[in-house]
Amino acid sequence: MxxxxxxxxxxxxxxxxxxxxxxxxxxxLIDPKVRVAYVTDHLRRSTxxxxxxxxxxxxxxxxxxxxxxxLLLALALASSDPATDPVRRESAMLASAAGLTAVAEILGQxxxxxxxxxxxxxxxxxxxxxxxxxxxxxxxxxxxxGLLARVVRDPHPDVIAVLLDNPALxxxxxxxxxxxxxxxxDALRHVFRSPRWAVRYEVRRALLQNPYCPLDVALKLxxxxxxxxxxxxxxxxSLRTPIREACAxxxxxxxx
Numbered sequence: 001m002x003x004x005x006x007x008x009x010x011x012x013x014x015x016x017x018x019x020x021x022x023x024x025x026x027x028x029l030i031d032p033k034v035r036v037a038y039v040t041d042h043l044r045r046s047t048x049x050x051x052x053x054x055x056x057x058x059x060x061x062x063x064x065x066x067x068x069x070x071l072l073l074a075l076a077l078a079s080s081d082p083a084t085d086p087v088r089r090e091s092a093m094l095a096s097a098a099g100l101t102a103v104a105e106i107l108g109q110x111x112x113x114x115x116x117x118x119x120x121x122x123x124x125x126x127x128x129x130x131x132x133x134x135x136x137x138x139x140x141x142x143x144x145x146g147l148l149a150r151v152v153r154d155p156h157p158d159v160i161a162v163l164l165d166n167p168a169l170x171x172x173x174x175x176x177x178x179x180x181x182x183x184x185x186d187a188l189r190h191v192f193r194s195p196r197w198a199v200r201y202e203v204r205r206a207l208l209q210n211p212y213c214p215l216d217v218a219l220k221l222x223x224x225x226x227x228x229x230x231x232x233x234x235x236x237x238s239l240r241t242p243i244r245e246a247c248a249x250x251x252x253x254x255x256x
Contacts, residue, residue, distance in 0.1 A: 019057030
């Protein structure tokens, strides 16, 4: 259950200017990549207290205000950028000490808690020989749909990182990629860190349900769920316990 300090801080942030002002500035940035870059720089220059207040305010407003939901996603993505690590770590400790569970989960570091990966096979690209990593990354830049159907099954995270920028890639491609099992957790992390695809609800939903999704990524995604999904996932035995517990909190908050 969310603590009273978390709810109170969220309400005060809604009434204060920092969260609402940042939400308005982000709403004016149409390109998700630009928006996340802006918020990343903002976090990097913020104090831990400011970061905690921003996240608490965004969490409180996101269920009702679309601009706050967009800001919450940008904050989640920005907090996964290594450039924000110093302030993120201090902010996570501050939020935890204050009993701000949801804020601490978004900012915290968590053990991956994913299944054993085993050996992942590289697709046959029809070259008559195994392709080098560089060759596979080059293929990931091409717009041939028949070729991309193979590239999307490549197990190497570096290939996936290149593929995610391919203009020929569709949302359905990425949803299938996010749902694939087994898959290298770092490949799923690349999907999450791509603002182009992280703004798509079905992509985020597929990531959260994948047992190979790193736990820190999944916990950043939970507050962005629709209430109906949060309630269903809270009862899903296939999901890891911390995810189910976080989903239950989101479902309860939506009823308040």
